[in-house]
Amino acid sequence: MKHFAVGALLLGAMSLPALADYTLIAPANPGGGWDQTARTMQEVMQAEGISPSVQVVNVPGAGGTIGLAQFASQNSGNADALIVGGYVMVGAILTNNAPVSLADVTPIARLTGEYEAIVVPASSPIQTIGDLAEALKADPGAVSWAGGSAGGTDHIAVGLIAKAAGVDPTKINYIAFSGGGEALAAILGSQVTAGVSSLGEFQAQVEAGTLRLLAVSSEERLPGVDAPTLKEAGLDVVLQNWRMVAAAPGLSEEQKAKVTADIEKLAKSKGWQDQLTAKGWVDTYLSGAEFDAQLAEDIAATEAVLKDIGLVK
Known part of the structure; x- marks a missing residue:
């Protein structure tokens, strides 16, 4: 009986699906929203036992489209490869007329949303x-x-602010940086008039008193954030930057289901929910056919906004 019991246990253990060691591409330099998202995913997936090893690789440039192109070309059929993307990447694909788009990978889920913040040096x-x-x-x-990056959420926000202020959005003086760390250094060094990015990227400096938070792009004031909305200031702009994760192209349905299940475990874990609260990220988790439909809507809406502010013809 003991032998049978041990054998049954071993057979059961052998039938369990192996945990994947993931490589996660952050298609930007360290310090920005994609990098923060990727490293938070890495931390939580390992801590929650979803994956024994998650390696984050930064591949910066052109609003994420360089990383996306490399990811799509090098990982076909590889279920252990993931990439972070989102609103910024959608805009960059359109403005750069990129040869590779999100249609060339396997979108898995939308993870988070975050509002834009407008800051100046203290x-x-x-x-x-x-x-x-x-x-x-x-x-x-x-x-x-x-x-x-040019054509991303930050660029769109400035164009919309200009338009709401009655200024020709094609006249704005927007300086694109490929990583949040570089943009932050330029703002802190007073090399620019103002900075715009997701609120979480400025939060530490605002709390430290080195940056002044002027406004946020939410519909209503955000809890614990001492700043008006753009709408309160008479600028009719509401904008949320969302972030997603995609898998490689060429996956089987079984492979896609396994990756989706792992990402769902991540999104519903206590560790992830705690990180959302700490970073001020909104939980916008959406997967499956609903996410595919929403992504198509978002791409169409982004193209319309980019045409409206003169970034795409």
């Missing part, structure tokens, strides 16, 4: 979002903005 004479809007109206080119 030493700036600009005290309010109203002051910044007035400066923009007076001379759009004299107001320089640091943000992420």
